Structure formats: C-alpha cells, structure tokens
Amino acid sequence: MANFSSFHVLFLVFITSGLAVSATVFTLQNSCPYTVWPGTFSDSNKLEGGLELTSGASVQLTLTSPPGWTGRFWARTGCNFDSSGNGNCVTGNCGGGLKCTGTGVPPVTLAEFTIQGDGGKDFYDVSLVDGFNVKLGIKPQGGSGECKDAACVADVNAVCPDQLKVNDNGNVVACKSACVAFNTEEYCCTGAHERRGTCFPSNFSMVFKNACPNAYSYAHDDPSSTFTCTGANYLITFCP
C-alpha cells in the first residue's frame, strides 16, 4: 500500500513538472503595409518589452514558464526612436521607449492571454475595451479543445464616431472606447455599474461590436468573446 501511494505521488509530480516546463511560443506577424512596434506587458515580467517589426516581418517570443501567465500584446504605430531607443509613438506608447516598460496607453487593440489557467486551459481574446488602433488576429497553432480564431479584422478607425476619433495629421489613427473618451461609470462598468447585469452595451460600444463581433466591446461583453485552447502556440497577426 505504501509503495502504491508513493508511486502515485511521484507520477503526479512528474505530470505537474512536465506541464510547468512546456513553453508557449507567440509568433508576432506584421501583415500591415507599415512598420509596427509591438509591445508586451504581463503580470510577471516574464515576457515584457517591445520591438520593431517592419511590414511582412515576424518574430517568435517564447514564454518558458507559462502556468498562470497573464499578459497582453498590442501594436504601437508611428514611432520615432533614436539610436538608443528613446522616443515616442503616435499610438500605443508604453514608456521606456523602444523597449516598452508599461501597459499600452489607450486606445489600442489588445490581444489578451491567460496561459495554463483554470483546468490547464489557455484563455484568449481580442479586446476593444480600451479602443482600437490596428486590426488584430489570434490564431492558435496545435493544441486541443475549441481553439477558434479570435480577431478584429474590420478597420474600426474608418467607422469611428467623431467623438471617439484620435487624429494625427488629418488621419484617424485610433478610435477611443466610450470609457476612455468620457470616463463615466456607465461606460466603464465601474461604481454603480460595476457588476454584470448593471453594465450594458452603449450606442458607442455597438459600433465596435458591429464591426468586430467576436472581440470584446465593453467590460462586461458577452463571455462568448473569450476563447479557450489547451497546449497551443499562438500566431498574433497585426492587420490579418
């Protein structure tokens, strides 16, 4: 009996450590006709930073200890960095220049992930809760489970309501969410509107939802905007 138990414990330890060491690879692909400077931010410093990705280029980032990792990716646009990496972007600034040391300043389209969360599943979504700057797609590669593509492939800047537009040199470069533009409890799902059932789509969030039905358009949007997959790597495409 004692032998059986210790075998069982060893077996569990083996399984657990097997999960802990399996890496998750994120491939960032720039299919936009212009350079983007992706930024990454996470709760645990494991994959932070920023880099330059010219049109057509891609890069792989490997998360070596994924269990419970929560993080996000977005595109910065119109950046100007000097040779030491100091500078700014028209959208998506995150401090620290090219290297990016913080979360992206809205409005930005976000690719959000929790890797090996509840039940060992990965959870991911495309979020427009903080607004939109660049079209974005998430495609799981390998993995098991539902593993559907999440994406916002419409140009929301082209349908952005006037009150939400971010202009640069006469071009609409990003579209604020109503929360970012007006900062009210009603639009941000805070205060009296914090709980599910007290926060609703607005005429503004519907513009985002109609353009990109499977992306999050406000904080308590339909949970069906969250996707799951187990054991996958992920292709994140800017302008899919």
Ligand SMILES: *[C@@H]1O[C@H](CO)[C@@H](O)[C@H](O)[C@H]1NC(C)=O
């Ligand atoms: C939403 O409603 C507000 C208040 O009636 C109005 O000012 C705004 O223009 C509307 N926005 C859209 C996108 O229809």
